Amino acid sequence: MGYDHAMKKKSAFEKILAGLNDAIAFAEGDRTSGVILKVEVQNVDIAALRRRLGLSQSRFAAIFGFSPKTIRNWEQGVRHPEGPARVLLRVIEREPEAVLRALR
Numbered sequence: 001m002g003y004d005h006a007m008k009k010k011s012a013f014e015k016i017l018a019g020l021n022d023a024i025a026f027a028e029g030d031r032t033s034g035v036i037l038k039v040e041v042q043n044v045d046i047a048a049l050r051r052r053l054g055l056s057q058s059r060f061a062a063i064f065g066f067s068p069k070t071i072r073n074w075e076q077g078v079r080h081p082e083g084p085a086r087v088l089l090r091v092i093e094r095e096p097e098a099v100l101r102a103l104r
Helices: 003-008 012-027 046-053 057-064 068-076 083-094 096-103
Strands: none
Touching: 046 057, 046 068, 046 083, 057 068, 057 096, 083 096
Protein backbone atom coordinates (compact mmCIF):
# COMPACT_ATOMS: atom_id res chain seq x y z
CA MET A 1 0.00 0.00 0.00
CA GLY A 2 1.53 3.27 -1.12
CA TYR A 3 1.71 6.51 0.82
CA ASP A 4 -0.94 8.20 -1.34
CA HIS A 5 -3.42 5.37 -0.81
CA ALA A 6 -2.88 5.39 2.96
CA MET A 7 -3.45 9.15 3.09
CA LYS A 8 -6.71 8.91 1.11
CA LYS A 9 -8.10 6.10 3.26
CA LYS A 10 -9.92 7.43 6.33
CA SER A 11 -9.07 6.01 9.72
CA ALA A 12 -11.81 4.61 11.94
CA PHE A 13 -11.48 7.69 14.13
CA GLU A 14 -11.97 10.01 11.16
CA LYS A 15 -15.09 8.11 10.08
CA ILE A 16 -16.53 8.26 13.58
CA LEU A 17 -15.69 11.96 13.86
CA ALA A 18 -17.32 12.67 10.49
CA GLY A 19 -20.47 10.81 11.60
CA LEU A 20 -20.52 12.69 14.88
CA ASN A 21 -20.17 16.03 13.09
CA ASP A 22 -23.05 15.06 10.75
CA ALA A 23 -25.20 14.12 13.76
CA ILE A 24 -24.47 17.42 15.50
CA ALA A 25 -25.21 19.38 12.34
CA PHE A 26 -28.47 17.45 11.89
CA ALA A 27 -29.48 18.12 15.50
CA GLU A 28 -28.85 21.81 14.86
CA GLY A 29 -31.15 21.79 11.81
CA ASP A 30 -28.71 21.16 8.93
CA ARG A 31 -30.40 18.59 6.69
CA THR A 32 -27.78 18.73 3.90
CA SER A 33 -25.84 15.68 5.04
CA GLY A 34 -26.44 12.50 6.93
CA VAL A 35 -29.05 9.82 6.46
CA ILE A 36 -32.37 9.52 8.23
CA LEU A 37 -33.28 5.95 9.05
CA LYS A 38 -36.73 5.39 10.47
CA VAL A 39 -37.69 1.92 11.63
CA GLU A 40 -41.36 1.20 12.10
CA VAL A 41 -41.98 -1.24 14.96
CA GLN A 42 -45.27 -3.07 14.66
CA ASN A 43 -47.78 -3.18 17.49
CA VAL A 44 -47.76 -6.16 19.82
CA ASP A 45 -50.94 -7.80 21.10
CA ILE A 46 -49.84 -7.76 24.73
CA ALA A 47 -52.76 -9.80 26.06
CA ALA A 48 -52.10 -12.54 23.48
CA LEU A 49 -48.38 -12.44 24.25
CA ARG A 50 -49.04 -12.76 27.98
CA ARG A 51 -51.40 -15.70 27.43
CA ARG A 52 -48.86 -17.40 25.18
CA LEU A 53 -46.26 -17.03 27.94
CA GLY A 54 -48.78 -18.15 30.59
CA LEU A 55 -48.42 -14.96 32.65
CA SER A 56 -50.89 -12.76 34.49
CA GLN A 57 -50.73 -9.00 33.97
CA SER A 58 -48.98 -8.49 37.30
CA ARG A 59 -46.46 -11.31 36.69
CA PHE A 60 -45.70 -10.10 33.15
CA ALA A 61 -45.20 -6.58 34.50
CA ALA A 62 -42.90 -7.74 37.29
CA ILE A 63 -40.76 -9.95 35.07
CA PHE A 64 -40.23 -7.42 32.29
CA GLY A 65 -40.09 -4.21 34.32
CA PHE A 66 -43.45 -2.61 33.56
CA SER A 67 -46.01 -1.40 36.05
CA PRO A 68 -49.21 -3.49 36.26
CA LYS A 69 -51.22 -0.33 35.58
CA THR A 70 -49.28 0.25 32.37
CA ILE A 71 -49.99 -3.29 31.17
CA ARG A 72 -53.69 -2.86 32.02
CA ASN A 73 -53.85 0.48 30.16
CA TRP A 74 -52.15 -0.99 27.08
CA GLU A 75 -54.42 -4.01 26.99
CA GLN A 76 -57.56 -1.88 27.42
CA GLY A 77 -56.43 0.51 24.68
CA VAL A 78 -56.31 3.47 27.07
CA ARG A 79 -52.66 3.98 26.15
CA HIS A 80 -50.28 2.46 23.61
CA PRO A 81 -46.64 1.46 24.02
CA GLU A 82 -44.20 3.89 22.46
CA GLY A 83 -40.47 4.10 21.83
CA PRO A 84 -38.26 1.71 23.80
CA ALA A 85 -41.25 -0.01 25.44
CA ARG A 86 -42.65 -0.87 22.03
CA VAL A 87 -39.29 -2.25 20.92
CA LEU A 88 -38.91 -4.29 24.11
CA LEU A 89 -42.39 -5.77 23.69
CA ARG A 90 -41.55 -6.75 20.11
CA VAL A 91 -38.35 -8.47 21.27
CA ILE A 92 -40.24 -10.23 24.08
CA GLU A 93 -42.78 -11.40 21.48
CA ARG A 94 -40.08 -12.84 19.21
CA GLU A 95 -37.35 -13.90 21.65
CA PRO A 96 -38.69 -14.06 25.23
CA GLU A 97 -35.91 -16.41 26.34
CA ALA A 98 -33.24 -13.96 25.16
CA VAL A 99 -34.86 -11.14 27.15
CA LEU A 100 -35.11 -13.33 30.24
CA ARG A 101 -31.43 -14.31 29.91
CA ALA A 102 -30.46 -10.65 29.57
CA LEU A 103 -32.45 -9.70 32.66
CA ARG A 104 -30.90 -12.38 34.86
